[in-house]
Amino acid sequence: MTPHHDADFVSAMARNGTSPSVAAEIERRIEIVNAAEGSDSSRLPLSVAELTVYVGVSVAACVIGIAVVAL
Structure with missing residues (x-):
């Protein structure tokens, strides 16, 4: 992040x-997490599948829940 963004x-x-x-x-902690996990595939949006x-x-x-309640 830029210094201006940090100040904001x-x-x-x-x-x-x-x-x-x-x-x-x-x-500071957000930056640490972003650096460590930013490129992790689990952080990407879900695919269509x-x-x-x-x-x-x-x-x-x-x-299934509705069927169980109905029975």
């Missing part, structure tokens, strides 16, 4: 009641 983050957090030192520490499976399983679970 800290000042925005401070305006919302967070101590500037705490906001700076949060920003993954999203389809997720929705299908969710719908099936709801249908």
Whole structure:
């Protein structure tokens, strides 16, 4: 992140009641996590196939739940 963005983050957090030192520490930790995990494939959005499976399983679970309640 750029220094300007860092200042915006800290000042925005401070305006919302967070101590500037705490906001700076949060920003530092976000940068550490981003550097460590930013390129990890698990952080990418779901593919169409993954999203389809997720929705299908969710719908099936709801249908099974409704069937159990009805019986």
